[in-house]
Amino acid sequence: xxxxxxxxxxxxxxxxxxxxxxxxxxxxxxxxxxxxxxxxxxxxxxxxxxxxxxxxxxxxxxxxxxxxxxxxxxxxxxxxxxxxxxxxxxxxxxxxxxxxxxxxxxxxxxxxxxxxxxxxxxxxxxxxxxxxxxxxxxxxxxxxxxxxxxxxxxxxxxxxxxxxxxxxxxxxxxxxxxxxxxxxxxxxxxxxxxxxxxxxxxxxxxxxxxxxxxxxxxxxxxxxxxxxxxxxxxxxxxxxxxxxxxxxxxxxxxxxxxxxxxxxxxxxxxx
Amino acid sequence: xxxxxxxxxxxxxxxxxxxxxxxxxxxxxxxxxxxxxxxxxxxxxxxxxxxxxxxxxxxxxxxxxxxxxxxxxxxxxxxxxxxxxxxxxxxxxxxxxxxxxxxxxxxxxxxxxxxxxxxxxxxxxxxxxxxxxxxxxxxxxxxxxxxxxxxxxxxxxxxxxxxxxxxxxxxxxxxxxxxxxxxxxxxxxxxxxxxxxxxxxxxxxxxxxxxxxxxxxxxxxxxxxxxxxxxxxxxxxxxxxxxxxxxxxxxxxxxxxxxxxxxxxxxxxxxxxxxxxxxxxxxxxxxxxxxxxxxxxxxxxxxxxxxxxxxxxxxxxxxxxxxxxxxxxxxxxxxxxxxxxxxxxxxxxxxxxxxxxxxxxxxxxxxxxxxx
Ligand SMILES: Nc1ncnc2c1ncn2[C@@H]1O[C@H](COP(=O)(O)OP(=O)(O)OP(=O)(O)O)[C@@H](O)[C@H]1O
Ligand SMILES: [Mg+2]
Numbered sequence: 001x002x003x004x005x006x007x008x009x010x011x012x013x014x015x016x017x018x019x020x021x022x023x024x025x026x027x028x029x030x031x032x033x034x035x036x037x038x039x040x041x042x043x044x045x046x047x048x049x050x051x052x053x054x055x056x057x058x059x060x061x062x063x064x065x066x067x068x069x070x071x072x073x074x075x076x077x078x079x080x081x082x083x084x085x086x087x088x089x090x091x092x093x094x095x096x097x098x099x100x101x102x103x104x105x106x107x108x109x110x111x112x113x114x115x116x117x118x119x120x121x122x123x124x125x126x127x128x129x130x131x132x133x134x135x136x137x138x139x140x141x142x143x144x145x146x147x148x149x150x151x152x153x154x155x156x157x158x159x160x161x162x163x164x165x166x167x168x169x170x171x172x173x174x175x176x177x178x179x180x181x182x183x184x185x186x187x188x189x190x191x192x193x194x195x196x197x198x199x200x201x202x203x204x205x206x207x208x209x210x211x212x213x214x215x216x217x218x219x220x221x222x223x224x225x226x227x228x229x230x231x232x233x234x235x236x237x238x239x240x241x242x243x244x245x246x247x248x249x250x251x252x253x254x255x256x257x258x259x260x261x262x263x264x265x266x267x268x269x270x271x
Numbered sequence: 272x273x274x275x276x277x278x279x280x281x282x283x284x285x286x287x288x289x290x291x292x293x294x295x296x297x298x299x300x301x302x303x304x305x306x307x308x309x310x311x312x313x314x315x316x317x318x319x320x321x322x323x324x325x326x327x328x329x330x331x332x333x334x335x336x337x338x339x340x341x342x343x344x345x346x347x348x349x350x351x352x353x354x355x356x357x358x359x360x361x362x363x364x365x366x367x368x369x370x371x372x373x374x375x376x377x378x379x380x381x382x383x384x385x386x387x388x389x390x391x392x393x394x395x396x397x398x399x400x401x402x403x404x405x406x407x408x409x410x411x412x413x414x415x416x417x418x419x420x421x422x423x424x425x426x427x428x429x430x431x432x433x434x435x436x437x438x439x440x441x442x443x444x445x446x447x448x449x450x451x452x453x454x455x456x457x458x459x460x461x462x463x464x465x466x467x468x469x470x471x472x473x474x475x476x477x478x479x480x481x482x483x484x485x486x487x488x489x490x491x492x493x494x495x496x497x498x499x500x501x502x503x504x505x506x507x508x509x510x511x512x513x514x515x516x517x518x519x520x521x522x523x524x525x526x527x528x529x530x531x532x533x534x535x536x537x538x539x540x541x542x543x544x545x546x547x548x549x550x551x552x553x554x555x556x557x558x559x560x561x562x563x564x565x566x567x568x569x570x571x572x573x574x575x576x577x578x579x580x581x582x583x584x585x586x587x588x589x590x591x592x593x594x595x596x597x598x599x600x601x602x603x604x605x606x607x608x609x610x611x612x613x614x615x616x617x618x619x620x621x622x623x624x625x626x627x628x629x630x631x632x633x634x635x636x637x638x639x640x641x642x643x
Contacts, residue, residue, distance in 0.1 A: 164321045165354035167341045169432075170371035183358040 029239040052240035065222030072137045073200045079142035088151030089177045109145035136210040154185035219245040272297045278327035289496045298470045302487035310496045311476040315442045320344045347438035349446040353429040355417040362413040365431045369396045403435045422449040443475045514629035523558040539589045542568025545618045551626035560620035561597035567615035
């Protein structure tokens with residue numbers, strides 16, 4: 001019993017430590033600047049003011065940044081699914097020469113950090129006159145080694161009989177990929193979707209490198225516009241903008257969480 | 272007609288099918304009988320076009336189908352693992368092969384709900400799904416997902432999915448193994464009836480010899496990747512071609528008695544009237560052919576009695592310590608255990624096998640010598 005109490009206390013403490021910065025950000029976003037810079041430390045704002053949120057949307061084009069974030073993340077996600085699911089299917093359920101070699105290359109690709117390839121990619125995009133476009137933001141990420149690997153592992157766990165049955169039922173290989181294979185690995189697909197969206201929504205690095213146009217800024221770069229101003233940092237609106245930027249991630253994760261846990265692949269086979 | 276011509280399939284070093292040749296006449300019912308791991312499923316997959324043989328070929332209606340895909344061969348298969356799609360309902364599982372073959376892309380799309388002609392075709396397929404579901408007794412399960420079904424129910428869904436269309440061949444990989452005894456007997460009869468009604472060729476894989484014997488026109492006994500014997504159930508039972516086939520076929524396990532190393536029958540069988548072969552042999556004798564008879568030539572002591580209603584199984588220990596299994600009718604009054612008992616057996620029911628190769632020796636023809 002006491003062991004349990006200690007455990008729960010430790011977990012609550014840990015969770016609290018992780019959450020404090022977020023809660024502090026939330027609290028600041030509702031305070032006016034006088035209160036923010038007051039000498040006393042108050043967790044709860046004296047009065048709830050939405051001024052910071054209004055400023056966040058009016059001072060810079062936050063709506064535009066959010067839209068850019070959606071376009072870039074959706075573009076990347078669609079192409080990642082389009083390429084990695086059939087590729088993973090071929091790697092597990094088809095027999096062809098060089099299969100192991102290709103899978104080896106995928107594994108090797110997993111080991112290469114993105115930053116290593118950043119310069120060559122940048123040069124290539126510059127040569128193609130693609131800097132400062134959505135294409136530059138999306139194209140480098142359309143093939144995801146991680147996605148291929150994740151889907152391959154998920155497909156490898158499925159019974160080959162399922163795919164044989166689908167072939168006998170008259171489905172083409174393409175139809176098998178989208179109508180049989182993908183629905184069966186929905187938990188893995190959800191997990192991959194969350195990873196991908198979170199990573200690219202939060203990515204500042206690549207946006208800074210290939211775009212300078214403020215109209216192409218994604219949320220993380222957009223937030224920067226609140227900072228290095230000559231008038232000093234605009235803490236209140238900055239916090240409000242940050243809350244708005246991370247809110248979709250949190251809501252999205254909470255909604256997808258159930259899918260995460262749902263085991264779907266079980267049940268259609270013997271035993 | 273399906274001809275399997277000298278098919279060999281190896282997985283690496285492991286030869287799973289070794290020069291297998293079989294013929295199934297059009298509309299016939301062929302059973303592949305064999306123990307686990309003998310290559311039955313592998314052979315079915317070769318016929319279905321899901322795998323390719325390393326040597327030999329498969330012909331359907333005289334046409335070599337080596338190059339054809341699984342769809343083009345138009346076979347229906349019940350998989351050993353059922354292979355139901357977990358994310359589709361039972362009705363969708365059964366309807367998918369129909370939809371893929373008989374509906375156009377537009378019929379299948381949401382647009383298909385709108386056009387009258389498409390709607391007609393869609394409701395036709397749904398009606399067929401309902402009909403076949405009723406025939407295997409799963410009408411009330413149509414909205415469930417496979418995950419919510421018992422093993423036997425899944426098996427019937429898999430069967431329904433194969434039966435719903437009109438293929439040239441039905442391949443059934445142990446379709447009844449998970450059903451309870453009553454349902455199994457019922458489904459056996461229904462599958463055979465279906466074979467008669469459709470006139471299609473059925474290939475039925477099983478490791479249950481009762482199933483194979485009772486359903487099939489012809490049975491291929493497969494042992495270790497080879498066809499050990501191919502014939503009618505009666506031939507298999509009455510003239511098993513080898514010791515292993517004899518051991519595999521028959522309700523009660525056959526009893527084997529080795530003769531002396533120097534050759535000839537074991538002494539206890541000398542009075543039966545089977546000519547003694549010269550080489551070393553093994554005698555196989557089925558319990559149902561060995562019955563108590565007052566003047567029987569085989570004598571022993573009654574050791575154990577197993578009453579089964581219609582018949583009584585007897586364990587008889589002969590002088591030399593050999594245990595024989597015999598049967599008597601259910602109304603037979605057994606003497607007290609330990610007392611002496613005489614058994615008789617018709618010479619035709621004594622199967623003589625070569626001790627080394629296990630091959631059947633035709634008693635009285637090969638190397639027969641007079642009784643000692
Ligand atoms: N894809 C494969 N790769 C390697 N070996 C295989 C493969 N498929 C089957 N085998 C081997 O072939 C042999 C026969 O397999 P198969 O599935 O045909 O047996 P079976 O007669 O259907 O047995 P069961 O009654 O248990 O289903 C087994 O030893 C198995 O290990
Ligand atoms: Mg099998």
